[in-house]
Amino acid sequence: MKNSTKEIGRKIREERLKKAMTQSELAGGLISRNMLSLIESGKALPSLETLEHIANVLDISAGYFMTESESESELYKKTDCISKARKLYSEKRYEECADICKSAPFDDETNALLAECCLGLCGKDMELFHLKSASSRLKSAYYAAKKSIYLSEDFYGTLEACEFFIGCAASDVDSDALGRIAKKPSRVPAGFFGFLAVLSYFDRGKADDALTLAHAFPYLTKGELRYLRAKEYIMEFKYSKALEILLELENGTEFGFITRYRIYADIESCFENRREFENAYKYSTKKHRMLEAFTK
Numbered sequence: 001m002k003n004s005t006k007e008i009g010r011k012i013r014e015e016r017l018k019k020a021m022t023q024s025e026l027a028g029g030l031i032s033r034n035m036l037s038l039i040e041s042g043k044a045l046p047s048l049e050t051l052e053h054i055a056n057v058l059d060i061s062a063g064y065f066m067t068e069s070e071s072e073s074e075l076y077k078k079t080d081c082i083s084k085a086r087k088l089y090s091e092k093r094y095e096e097c098a099d100i101c102k103s104a105p106f107d108d109e110t111n112a113l114l115a116e117c118c119l120g121l122c123g124k125d126m127e128l129f130h131l132k133s134a135s136s137r138l139k140s141a142y143y144a145a146k147k148s149i150y151l152s153e154d155f156y157g158t159l160e161a162c163e164f165f166i167g168c169a170a171s172d173v174d175s176d177a178l179g180r181i182a183k184k185p186s187r188v189p190a191g192f193f194g195f196l197a198v199l200s201y202f203d204r205g206k207a208d209d210a211l212t213l214a215h216a217f218p219y220l221t222k223g224e225l226r227y228l229r230a231k232e233y234i235m236e237f238k239y240s241k242a243l244e245i246l247l248e249l250e251n252g253t254e255f256g257f258i259t260r261y262r263i264y265a266d267i268e269s270c271f272e273n274r275r276e277f278e279n280a281y282k283y284s285t286k287k288h289r290m291l292e293a294f295t296k
Contacts, residue, residue: 005042005044007042008045008051012054013040015060016040023036030050031053060080082110085097085100085104085110085113086113089117098121101117102114108149111145112144112145112148115151118141126162126256129293130294133296134162138163154185155187157188160186161181164177164181165258168196168258169258169261174200175204178197181193189219194217195220198210198213210231227249230245230266234270242270243267243274246267249263
């Protein structure tokens with residue numbers, strides 16, 4: 001039989017080396033290093049208690065060491081890994097989940113889960129304004145997704161939307177590209193596409209069209225409407241009124257990197273137009289610090 005004393009020892013040694021552990025570290029306080037050496041060399045059969053201890057330290061099911069064929073071993077490892085990965089994913093521990101997926105036998109299921117983890121990590125990077133890292137995560141998500149048939153259209157639509165958002169972080173919103181992406185299924189709230197559409201009109205100096213769209217669109221948040229009101233004041237050269245709103249919004253947590261960068265830029269512009277250059281410099285510094293974060 002393949003689950004002989006020698007085969008069990010070989011599997012234990014193989015898993016220990018994968019985790020870069022010494023025999024002393026794996027032995028712990030339950031068995032001696034010499035006993036573990038005998039087990040790994042196939043000269044001693046571990047008791048059930050010892051096998052459970054080894055399995056727990058190696059973070060693998062004890063049943064794996066008792067499998068009788070290579071295909072059975074791979075299936076056991078995959079089932080064990082997927083179960084752990086799913087739990088980690090549900091807890092939003094994407095980095096740990098991705099590591100497990102990478103160590104498991106690759107197939108449609110593990111690649112789909114890995115792709116979802118990469119997308120989750122991209123979202124976390126975007127929250128931190130680390131757009132270079134977020135972009136790298138997107139590439140990893142695309143790569144893993146290509147190897148799976150389990151991912152739906154809204155997954156790919158979300159990837160494309162995130163890529164677009166990163167691209168217009170500190171630049172004008174491309175209304176044509178936005179319209180094309182907004183039509184695709186994605187997990188991005190419809191309201192955010194509408195908000196960006198309004199901003200794209202402001203970017204082109206079409207304040208009337210922007211406000212018409214803003215009033216017609218039902219999904220904008222209170223904070224987004226307040227920001228658009230400030231943009232209207234800026235277009236009317238009412239910088240003091242705009243500043244009152246913008247300084248209030250600066251301390252909010254509702255906005256992501258696109259709007260927050262614009263808030264800093266708008267505050268800087270308002271102070272410049274009021275010839276308050278010291279305050280303008282302060283917000284110019286905040287804006288450039290955000291740009292530095294984008295490169296991380």
